[in-house]
Amino acid sequence: MLRAYQAIDMSHRLAADHRRHADRARTEIEALRRENAQLYKALAGRPVVDQARGVLMAAGAHGAQDAWEVLVDTSQRTNTRLRLVAEMVVAGAADGPVAPHIAAQLRESLTRHAAER
Template sequence: MTSVTHTTPTRRLNTLVIDGRMDADRAVLTPRGELVDGCADTLSRTLEELPEDTGGLDMEMGKVVFMDTAGLQFLKLLGSYGHRHRIPVRTAHWTGQPRRILEIVGLDTADPLQLAEPSQAPEPGSPAASAVALEREEQLDCLREEVRQLRRAIVSRPVVDQARGVLMATHSCTADEAWYILRKASQLSNTKLHTVAATVTAAAGGDGADPPEELRLALRTAIAQRLG
């Protein structure tokens, strides 16, 4: 089986690659990258390449690093494929931000193709109920903050993608390496990722002032650590 790489019509540089292999009659697919706009099209093309006698499908999701609402369409397509072909379809090893998105929308992270089942609630008014209510309120506050962070991340994606493209062209590196450089420079210089990306893009176009020395040093260090 072959890998499929997808680039959206707007030529954003975030890609989704799906590696595949057969284990007896089961297909094992490993997506790498981001579940964003166009990911369902990539999955559809991959599913079309599966042998007709495929008896099951396992998706190893541990290498998916980012997911927005397009990831839900990805899951819907998986579920439809399993129902249409009457074969078991499983996803496993969700981690990081994609796992949190599944939790936010109420999906079971162990089996997101099924709705998460609510846990059995304690009797109203009991000490256990009060503790559960407090815990749920704290969890809700955390989820609200993560939703705010996700919205900010979605807004900043275009400039981050442009900066990744600049680094890829300048240093002949991969998209993952460019992403590492941006994040590392952000950490080293204590500068927001969006600001780092905007600075890299502006400098490449000759539109902005020279980056602060601290940020230039952070970028050089990150590049040396990743590509040196």
């Protein structure tokens, strides 16, 4: 009889261990799915960011890193997503609309970065 209780107890412990492992795996899978979605979104926005860097390099930023810093600076100072700032820079190069506060901050960032050089 004692062996039967021991077997049942062991079975319960194994089932509990299995549930813990399954819960941990589910949590990890969800975290990986969120990270994957974020990376996909970042990758989708990459071409427009690279185009904006090229526009800024032509407008006075000295190199790719300076252009990147101008985009990031403008994004942070205007509390605007980087991709949206980049889209406006690219649209502005084609005489499209650029929000006035973004345009003003871009000019300020370009001037600041040029002065630092």
